[in-house]
Amino acid sequence: MKISDIQVRRKPRQSRAKLTQEALQESFVRLLHERAAHDITIRDITDLAGVGLGTFYEYFSKKEDLIALTIHRQVKNNAADLKKYAHSLNQLSTNLALDDYLKQVMHYQLKQIQAQQFLWAQTFLLERQISNIESYRKSYEMMLQMWQSILAPFIEDAEQLKRISLNVQRVCYGFVSQTLLVEPNFEEWEELEGDITQILVNFIFNKNFLF
Known part of the structure; x- marks a missing residue:
């Protein structure tokens, strides 16, 4: 599976950007221990990752792309x-x-x-x-x-x-x-x-x- 097939809006080229994308993924995984994926919102993910909604949409068009x-x-x-x-x-x-x-x-x-x-x-x-x-x-x-x-x-x-x-x-x-x-x-x-x-x-x- 290529990243381009997952509709990633922005590929992280700098270490800080890569860490931000990884933080969003880790936050989603942590939330999975608490509730089903369909009950997890993008706001839940960004709040746990400590970033704003705008940052999420810099990398992903929707939650499914992050998943x-x-x-x-x-x-x-x-x-x-x-x-x-x-x-x-x-x-x-x-x-x-x-x-x-x-x-x-x-x-x-x-x-x-x-x-x-x-x-x-x-x-x-x-x-x-x-x-x-x-x-x-x-x-x-x-x-x-x-x-x-x-x-x-x-x-x-x-x-x-x-x-x-x-x-x-x-x-x-x-x-x-x-x-x-x-x-x-x-x-x-x-x-x-x-x-x-x-x-x-x-x-x-x-x-x-x-x-």
């Missing part, structure tokens, strides 16, 4: 963090097998999501309410590229890499998003991790496994 950017940044930051972890893991463990590597990456991913469980539950919910199909596809493509980067050291064939990355994303996104949408206070993370890793390992290493 869309917040979703985008949440997904983007998570992807960057996971890639960094995976690459460092690969560098430190030169003899690591693909299945162990994938299990460790998945464990790290789920721990990061669990640490921000409320925010991720809200992100998946708001994604369905706010994001248009084009924005969703671009966000999804960003995640596919992330998995390709993570799995590339172990899978040389380009088409196989694309296929496996696609199915890893399908499994991870499907399991986690549906779990948190249905049960925002979900607690059985160890069991969920086991289910996800079992399916992924079976898919990658068993050619006869029906996906």
